[in-house]
Amino acid sequence: MSSSLIDLPHDQFEQFLDLSGDIVYQTDRSGRITYVNARVTDLLGYTPESLLGSHYLVLVDPSARAETFRFYSEQARQETTRTYHEFPAVARDGARVWVQQHVQLLYDDGKLKGFHGVVRDVSRLQKVEQDLEARDARMELLGQLAAGTGSQTDRIDEGLSAAAELLGLSTAILSRINGDRYEVVQYWPEDAGIHEGQQFDLGATYCDLVLRQEGVVAIEHMGESPHAAHPCYEAFGLQAYIGAPVHVGGRIVGTINFSDPQPRKAGFTGADTGFVLLLARWVGSVLEQSIALDRIQSAEGQLRRVVSASADGVTTCAPNGRILWMNRAACDMLGISQEPVGQDIRLFIPSYFQNPGTSGPEHRQAIQYGGTPFEIELTITRTEHAGGSVVAGIFRDVSARNLQATKLRRREAALRAFFDGTPFLMGILSLRGDELVHLSANAAAIDFLGLLVPPSLLRDGESTENLPDLTAWKQACLRCAAERKPVRLEMQFDGRWLNVTINRIEDPTEDEARFSYVAEDVTTAHHQAVELAKRTAEFEAIYASIPHGAVFANADHGIVAVNPAFQTMFGYTEAEALSLDAAFLFPDGSPGGTETPREITYHRSDGRGFKAETIQVPVPGPDGNRLGWLALIRDVTERNTNRERLSMQAN
Known part of the structure; x- marks a missing residue:
């Protein structure tokens, strides 16, 4: 850009950019838009202010976002100064708009600062190209003829018939000119009223006009042309005619021509004459191939x-x-x-x-x-x-x-399908000095990490602390590189918990270290673990505060837990109690599984017996099967002694 333009005042410079007809924008190195000119409103319906702080992917059609993100991540990774890319953009009203984009990397003191992009609407250009392609059947025919198979005769017959139909004329002839003699070599259709080898005086054919001009001759209405007195018109009444000379070895050897007894109302266009000229050159090349083949065979x-x-x-x-x-x-x-x-x-x-x-x-x-x-x-x-x-x-x-290539393609397709379709967050990172660069990411990672949410959409008072902890990621990458093994970490992001695994990509062809990551949203499991720990602590506190002895035994009569009151009552430590068989707690050697209190004589660790009232409750598991039994034991020695005293006093 010239210095005279750069020196313009800011508002005049922006007017100049708007007059260019293209969208001009800049982003920071993370892809957030920092400037965009007013042309974005005309082309896509957004105001420049509404896009500031947004990621450039908001302007990309959702079907092309992953591929576009990979393309420009690769540009940054390879430090490609300029790139050109075409993709479908999405307008504010949801319409798809095909654009072409030139992107240049911006540096500050040798470090990547951001991106500069110029976007041009190519929708109309594509429509024009489609129209041209639709009208280009003639050129397609020439291409088919050039690559055609069959004998020389068959190929030329095919060219004569197809070209006549495209031109809308009823007769096609390939002639040979020898002196003042005109000879029919090939013709179309078969019922044209002429035959192969038929000869005429050259002056009695329209082709003498072609030889005199040494170029294409096109006459749409012979009866109203300067050649109305031509002998061919008087003899055959052919109104429309177009013909061109056929060259072999640099000299004219004949003509290719098309005619019709009816005038050509639409007239002949430059495209028609160009087509016939190219067709004549193709015929000449076919004839030259025959000569060349004779030499090849020798x-x-x-x-x-x-x-x-x-x-x-x-x-x-x-x-x-x-x-x-x-x-x-x-x-x-x-x-x-x-x-x-x-x-x-x-x-x-x-x-x-x-x-x-x-x-x-x-x-x-x-x-x-x-x-x-x-x-x-x-x-x-x-x-x-x-x-x-x-x-x-x-x-x-x-x-x-091919077998090996097929295996590789299938593996790549399976990996790509998994990468794009998995709910796990997956991507590739690179550690460049102190910078952690995101090279690529799948759709789940793009959505979860909020690449499409600009900072301007944060709620009042909300900070950017909900962004991923890059320090932890950097440390994990450094540790992974040093230890040469996967590194796992759990981190909180935007109120969600992630379980992240980072692994080094061993690629000797790459100069910089690259790392893959797989992150799983474990918020539910994390919350469940916290809730379980909370309930466990509550249960243990309640269990320890029960004034009566409490013991839990599993289905194999193994004592799993006892509370402090049990230890005091029986005189066992917790470790001693857990080594005992629970059968000694029940009179018949096994739990009764009844909630009705019953009085049982137990023995303490020193052998002394005592009376206790016991309730035995079965404990079911999540699947309905019995996990074991819970027994509550109350020492009734003092109660029974008091009852006896009262009874004696009453008597």
Whole structure:
């Protein structure tokens, strides 16, 4: 940008940016928008003020957010100064708008400060391109003809018929010019009223106009043209005509022309004349290929000696599939001992003639002589010559390579599906000095970590303390790098608890250390653990304060817990009590499981007996099965003594 523009006052400079027609914005290094010009209102319906502090992903269609985030994270990671990217944006009313974006990294003292972006609406451009493509059937035909298969005659017949239909004319002719003689070489349709080899005086045909002009001649209404007295018009009454010279070896050898007895009301356009000219050049190239093939065949013997030593399979065959020659490597791959000359190549490579003449190798399936299929890469070319055509093919066995590639693709697809679809928070981090850089994240991490929530949406009085504790993450990464093993930490974020596992990515091709993280929302489990600890403490306090002896025994008669009153009553320590069999607590050796109090004689640790009133209650588990029994024991020695005294006094 010129210094004269930079020196403009701020308001004039912003007017200049608005007049550019593009959205211009800047973000900090985390992707939060710090400036955007007014063009964003015209293109997407947002006001600049409403976007300040928002993450740039709010302007990206949800279907493209993960891919866009990965793209610009990769730009920052590789420190690519400028990038170009196309993606669907989302307007304020929800409409999708295709845009192209140029993004430049901004640095301050050598450190990444943020991003500068220029966004342009390309929706109309795409519509124009679609319209052009829809009208480009003629060029598509030329492309198909150039890559077509079949003999020279068949290919030219196809071109004549298809071109005539596209032009809307009833007759197409390829002629040969020899002196002042005009000869019909090929024509369309079959009932055109002419025949192959038919000759005319050149001056009696419209093609003499083409030769005199040495270029395309197009006349939409011959009867109203300066050529209304032409002998061809008087003899055949052809109103519409367009023709072009055919060159071979730099000289005119004939013409290709299209005509109709009816005038062409729409007239001929520049696109029509350009199309016919290109078609004539294609015909000339086909004829030149025939000459070239004659020369190639004269050197075929030398070529065979060169390819015979090739590790790739090489073969030549006729257009009908009959094998003309095959090298030793091809025979070995196909499991045959001798050249299968005369056999059909499709016995070994069924799709040999599919899409011939492509620019690179294509994947096909071949079949060995014993019937075993295997995968190959096949490149074929068709060469025309005066005597016909030859199809040459080069192929190699890629079965093992493709099997490995398929396994890798499936694994990558499974990992990508898991990465994008898992509820776990997953991503890649890089530690650059004191900076922790987020390289990529899945959709769950983007949503949970609040990348789409700008600080301006925080409630009054709310701080940014609910953001992740980067210090803890940095320390975990440093520890992981030093110990070369996963590091786990539990942290609180925005009122939720996360269980985070960080692991180093061992990649010798990367200069900087990278770490993967998987975080699980364990808020419910954390709250449950806190509640369980609270209830356990409450229960233990209540259990310890019961004035009577309390004992819990499991289903195997093992004493699990006793309260202090039990220890005092029986004279056992807690450790001694837990080593006892609970059978001594029950008169018949096992709990009765009744809630009705009953009086039982027990013995203390020193052997002294005493009377106690006992209640035994079964304790069920979560699944309904019995966990054990709880027994409450009350020493009634003093009560019974008092009763006896009262009874004696009463008597």
